[in-house]
Amino acid sequence: MGSVVDAPAVVTEEEVAANMLGDKKVTVVFVLGGPGSGKGTQCANIVEHFGFTHLSAGDLLRAEIKSGSENGTMIENMIKEGKIVPSEVTIKLLKQAMIKDENDRFLIDGFPRNEENRAAFELVTKISPAFVLFFNCSEEEMEKRLLGRNEGRVDDNIETIRKRFKVFVESSLPVIEYYRAKDKVKEIDAAKPIPEVFEDVKAIFAPYAKAA
């Protein structure tokens, strides 16, 4: 058995918000940052190292379009315009995904995107995030990344990218400020190379390492 000194720090029950989803107590981290700041890239690393489930709101909306849902055309049009889909649609998808998954630790990537998202999620789920991971990056760097992403996304073109930046500044940054006022924001310099960003992310998630 390891000594107290070398045992990984583990978050106590009191430190984790008492968030129930059905009969499951969940830990939720909101992962925010501008388009192309590296949210998805770093979430994949966190999943691998810390056992969280990654739920990207954008991915869930894109899957909903593909599924032929009645909301598909509306969602597709909103994404093409860089607009934010009504909260009820996105929250339903997030809630379903969290209930379906056996895990109790979730990274919610790209949500809440505006005040309506934030307030509706709180109202519907009664879940508050353990913290908000904010990837801060310049528009110049994010634009370069998005134009080089090559994943065939309908919104990775310069016109839509500019619209997404505007929506981020006008609607999403205020949500980050809301959580900053509650001392819940952990900010990362996302302009650094991917491995360096992950070193900073790892330091933040260290208390969430599962005890061996």
Ligand SMILES: Nc1ncnc2c1ncn2[C@@H]1O[C@H](COP(=O)(O)OP(=O)(O)OP(=O)(O)O)[C@@H](O)[C@H]1O
């Ligand atoms: N730190 C980094 N340095 C350079 N390139 C990066 C870095 N992080 C991510 N990338 C690259 O930038 C592109 C966008 O990254 P990613 O998809 O993770 O961003 P995102 O924040 O999820 O974007 P979106 O909000 O559009 O979904 C990808 O091609 C990714 O490989």
Ligand SMILES: Nc1ccn([C@@H]2O[C@H](COP(=O)(O)O)[C@@H](O)[C@H]2O)c(=O)n1
């Ligand atoms: N809470 C959200 C999240 C995303 N969208 C729409 O999806 C687009 C792509 O999102 P990414 O996180 O994958 O970049 C985004 O521009 C919105 O149109 C949303 O409406 N609500």
Ligand SMILES: [Mg+2]
């Ligand atoms: Mg993404």
